[in-house]
Amino acid sequence: MSSHREAPEISKDPVADNTDTYAFVSPDRPDTVTIISNYIPLEDPAGGPNFFEFGDDVLYRINVDNTGDGRADVAYEFRFTTKIRKKDTFLYNTGPITSVGSDTFNRPQTYTVTEVRGNKRKVLGKDLASPPCNIGPRSTPNYPALADSTIATVGDGVKVFAGQRLDGFYVDLGAVFDLAVLRPFQNLHLIPTPAGEPVNAVRSFNVHTIAIQVPIKQLTRDGSVPKKVDDAKSVIGVWASASRQKGRYHDENRTWGVGPFTQVSRLGNPLFNEVIVPMSLKDKWNRIEPRRDSEFAKYVAQPELAKLLPVLYPGVFPQLAALKADRADLLAILLTGIPSGLIPGFQNYTGPTQADMLRLNVAVPPAADPKINGIIGGDLAGFPNGRRVYDNVVAIELRAIAGALYPLVDKTFTPDGASGLLYDVVSGDASADDPDSLNQPPASVSYLDRFPYLDHPVSGYDVVPLSVPAAS
Amino acid sequence: MTEWSRRSLLRVSAGAAVAVPMAALGSSIASAGTPRITPDNADYTGGLTADEPVMFCIHDAEAGEVSILHGTTEVIVRDRQLVSRILTAAGSARV
Numbered sequence: 109m110s111s112h113r114e115a116p117e118i119s120k121d122p123v124a125d126n127t128d129t130y131a132f133v134s135p136d137r138p139d140t141v142t143i144i145s146n147y148i149p150l151e152d153p154a155g156g157p158n159f160f161e162f163g164d165d166v167l168y169r170i171n172v173d174n175t176g177d178g179r180a181d182v183a184y185e186f187r188f189t190t191k192i193r194k195k196d197t198f199l200y201n202t203g204p205i206t207s208v209g210s211d212t213f214n215r216p217q218t219y220t221v222t223e224v225r226g227n228k229r230k231v232l233g234k235d236l237a238s239p240p241c242n243i244g245p246r247s248t249p250n251y252p253a254l255a256d257s258t259i260a261t262v263g264d265g266v267k268v269f270a271g272q273r274l275d276g277f278y279v280d281l282g283a284v285f286d287l288a289v290l291r292p293f294q295n296l297h298l299i300p301t302p303a304g305e306p307v308n309a310v311r312s313f314n315v316h317t318i319a320i321q322v323p324i325k326q327l328t329r330d331g332s333v334p335k336k337v338d339d340a341k342s343v344i345g346v347w348a349s350a351s352r353q354k355g356r357y358h359d360e361n362r363t364w365g366v367g368p369f370t371q372v373s374r375l376g377n378p379l380f381n382e383v384i385v386p387m388s389l390k391d392k393w394n395r396i397e398p399r400r401d402s403e404f405a406k407y408v409a410q411p412e413l414a415k416l417l418p419v420l421y422p423g424v425f426p427q428l429a430a431l432k433a434d435r436a437d438l439l440a441i442l443l444t445g446i447p448s449g450l451i452p453g454f455q456n457y458t459g460p461t462q463a464d465m466l467r468l469n470v471a472v473p474p475a476a477d478p479k480i481n482g483i484i485g486g487d488l489a490g491f492p493n494g495r496r497v498y499d500n501v502v503a504i505e506l507r508a509i510a511g512a513l514y515p516l517v518d519k520t521f522t523p524d525g526a527s528g529l530l531y532d533v534v535s536g537d538a539s540a541d542d543p544d545s546l547n548q549p550p551a552s553v554s555y556l557d558r559f560p561y562l563d564h565p566v567s568g569y570d571v572v573p574l575s576v577p578a579a580s
Numbered sequence: 581m582t583e584w585s586r587r588s589l590l591r592v593s594a595g596a597a598v599a600v601p602m603a604a605l606g607s608s609i610a611s612a613g614t615p616r617i618t619p620d621n622a623d624y625t626g627g628l629t630a631d632e633p634v635m636f637c638i639h640d641a642e643a644g645e646v647s648i649l650h651g652t653t654e655v656i657v658r659d660r661q662l663v664s665r666i667l668t669a670a671g672s673a674r675v
Contacts, residue, residue, distance in 0.1 A: 355635040355649040366635045367649030 111375045112149030112277075112310075114382040115390035118373045122148050123163035124350040126375035127315055128277050131346040131466045131494040134321055135474040136558055140265070141327055143170050143184075144319045144497070144560065145348030145375070146275070151241075151314040154568030157200050159241035160272065160316060161217050162188040165365045166350050168318055173345035174329040178399030178463030182327060183224040186270060186318050188238070190217045201240065201247050208237040208258055216240075219270050221262055221320075233262035239271040242314070244569025252564050259559065267321040272314050273562035276497040277378075278533040278553050281309035284502075288413070288420050290532060298420050308533045308552040312571050318348075319560035324470050337471045338448050343456045345445075345465030346494070347376035347398055371395050376465040377442050377492070378501040383413050383509075384442070398463035401443060405462050408442055409434035413509050427524045428511045436517040441492050441508060450516045454488050468494030479547040484512065497561045498549045503531040638663055 112127045113119040130144040147168065151160045162168065167187060171180035193214050194202060203212035220234040239255040242248050259269045283289040283306070289297055291304040324333045327344050334342035350373040353365035373394050375381070384407050385393045393404060418429035440446050443462040448455040456467035475489040480500040482490025484507055491499040507513070510527035531538075531546050538545040549555070554563045635649040644660030 353649075353652065354654060355637075357633050357635060364633050366633055366651070367654045368652050 111378065111380075111382055115373075115394050116387065117391040118394055121352075121372065123161075124166045124352060124372050125149055126348055126350060126373045127275070128378060129346065129348045129375045129466060129495070130497055130561075131344075131468045132496045133324075133468070133470055133472070133474050133489065133494075134559070137321065138474055139325075139333065140321050140323050141344070141468065141470060142319065142321045142559060142561065143172075143346055143348075144317060144562065145170055146273070146277075146315040146317050146562075147350065148316045149313075150275075150310070151272070151316070151565075152568075153242065153312070153314055153566050153571045156241075156243065156568060157198060159200055159215075159243065160314070161190060161215070161241075162186075162219070162238065162270065162316055164188050164190050165356075165363070166352060167369045169349045169351065170318065170320060171347050171349060172327050173398070173458070173463070173465060174327060174341075176340075176343075176345070176459035176461055178345070178397065178401065178461045178465070181225070181329070184232075184320055184322075185222045185224060186219055187222075188217055188219045188270075190215060201243065204246060205240050205248050205254065206250075207254065208239060213240055221268055223263065230263075232266060233260055233268065236260050236262070236268065236270070241272045242565040242567040244567045246569075248567065251567065255564055264326070265323045266326070267319075267559055269317065269319045269560040271317065272565040273317040273560065274554065274565050275310050275313050275315045276553055276555060276562045277310055278308045278500075278550055279310060279502050280306045280532050282307060284532065288416060290506075290530065292531065293421070293424075293526075296421050296424050298422060306531075306533045308550060311552045312566050314565040317560060317562055319562070321559050328470070334471045337453060337469055338455055339471060340457075342469050342471035343445060343458055344468050344470065345376075345398070345458050345463065346468060347374055347465045349374040371397070374398070376463075378495065379505050380442060380464045383505075384408055384411055386412075398465050399461060401464050402462040404464075405439060405443060408438050409436075411435065411438065411509055414511070417510055421526070424526050425510060425524045427522055428527065431511060431514065431521065433518070435514070437513045438508060440517070441513070446492070446516075451483065451488075454483065454493065456493055466494050467492070480549050481547050484508070485547045497555050498553070500531070500534070502533070503546070506530040506532070636666070638666060641667065 118125045125147060127146040127149045132142055134140045134142045148160050167185060170184045172182040173179060174181045193211060199214055201212050201214055205213045217238040218235045219238060221232045223230045223232050237258045239258045240248060242251045255271060258271060261267055280291060283291050291306050294301050295303045325331050328341055330341060349371050351369035351371045354367035354370055357364040357366055381390055381393050385404055414428060418425040442464060445457040445467040446455055447457040456469045458467055472488050472493055475487050479485035479487035480498050482499050482504055484504050490496055491501055491504055507527055507530050510530060511523045512527040514521045533550050534546050555561055556563055637647045641663055644658055644663045646657045646663060648655045648657060
């Protein structure tokens with residue numbers, strides 16, 4: 109998945125597990141950037157009575173690098189506090205929750221947002237409410253209004269939201285982890301079966317979202333709002349992280365965190381740690397800052413998946429199989445940004461420091477007609493120019509790893525025909541015969557056209573588990 | 581149950597001329613990196629909050645280093661005598 113359960117240690121600590129990070133120029137407030145960081149992978153909406161919540165003992169952080177050194181120049185820290193209103197009941201709610209202040213909401217959670225600039229810390233908002241999980245029509249009637257009431261404006265034009273959302277990421281997990289099967293092309297797999305329809309395995313799962321919308325001038329290095337795409341100041345690097353205190357102590361009454369906070373999870377580009385970093389190094393990757401990512405550059409330059417594709421799909425990727433050179437295309441996309449001159453009208457180069465970050469050129473305006481395949485699909489406002497909630501990052505990265513973008517750095521290279529067609533989950537009527545149909549969001553996911561852009565979570569009452577018989 | 585408190589740490593280290601001045605060190609020192617204290621350079625006037633636990637970890641007994649966690653700080657104390665006393669108290673062999 110993008111980063112759901114992507115490393116051994118953090119998969120045991122879902123409350124601190126980054127699942128997706130997004131950064132884009134807000135389509136309805138183009139003088140701002142929206143940054144979203146999701147945590148807690150694959151929340152079963154019916155998972156009560158102790159429904160999902162942020163960790164009081166976790167330091168959640170959204171990081172922005174505007175100088176290209178892989179270090180945060182601006183960061184937003186989120187810390188949560190949970191209360192129990194009625195201590196003598198097992199219930200999450202003792203009646204309908206009609207507002208976050210309802211006495212019936214037995215486990216309210218509030219949070220503090222702190223802006224960090226160098227050594228300066230500024231509390232932007234405190235005691236901000238997080239909505240409850242979406243339980244069902246009796247417990248959380250009119251959930252959209254309940255959740256929307258918690259969107260807060262703090263600081264100078266900054267909006268924040270922290271709470272449960274429908275996961276906007278889409279991928280055919282069951283297939284992709286079954287020896288990298290893409291159902292539409294599985295007839296070509298080493299272990300073939302008839303071609304099938306993709307399944308969005310993340311459909312109807314929720315996540316916990318931290319979203320912040322910040323005026324662009326508060327994120328750029330000189331406080332400007334760049335208008336020229338080729339201006340170095342127009343590019344910011346973004347990643348999110350989670351940290352825990354070094355020590356943890358339990359007694360019969362409580363759990364303590366002790367010592368300094370140390371990073372346990374991070375996420376910039378989707379799938380970086382998941383499919384680039386070897387399993388033995390995934391936990392280390394989660395614990396270090398992006399500025400040290402040159403240690404992992406060799407895995408980007410010679411990605412394991414690029415070697416697997418020709419083996420798993422015999423005869424489909426002969427050009428990729430013959431490509432032995434270091435992948436300068438992937439090194440640029442994932443670790444330094446794309447320099448000027450490769451893609452007309454675009455760059456998101458942050459300098460020579462190799463660091464896994466989303467790189468957003470804020471001078472590229474939001475697209476009037478967005479394409480989910482982003483830059484590969486002819487939409488300069490999409491991934492890998494930052495990442496929007498609906499961008500089809502699985503297809504984009506699959507195509508890139510398969511060599512579809514290698515001609516940007518070597519014009520003598522002819523990509524395999526299949527590299528430009530690869531896709532995973534797409535809209536139901538999409539067809540490889542109609543490339544534009546592969547550029548539309550899948551019907552299995554919905555989004556909002558306003559902050560926080562990820563849709564309201566599905567309720568536990570409304571979800572019907574898949575009725576698939578156990579394999580014999 | 582072992583009580584990882586300031587009192588127990590100081591009891592173990594009594595006579596070793598080592599105490600733990602985490603609060604006195606302050607966050608500015610901590611933010612510049614993990615402070616390292618040896619018996620020769622330490623100011624042992626502690627200022628710990630009594631109701632918060634202190635945890636310590638010996639991850640390099642050979643070097644005589646103790647990592648002490650309190651609040652949101654970590655202090656590395658280098659004191660072979662202290663390490664020896666802690667290991668003895670824990671039932672392990674002296675280094």
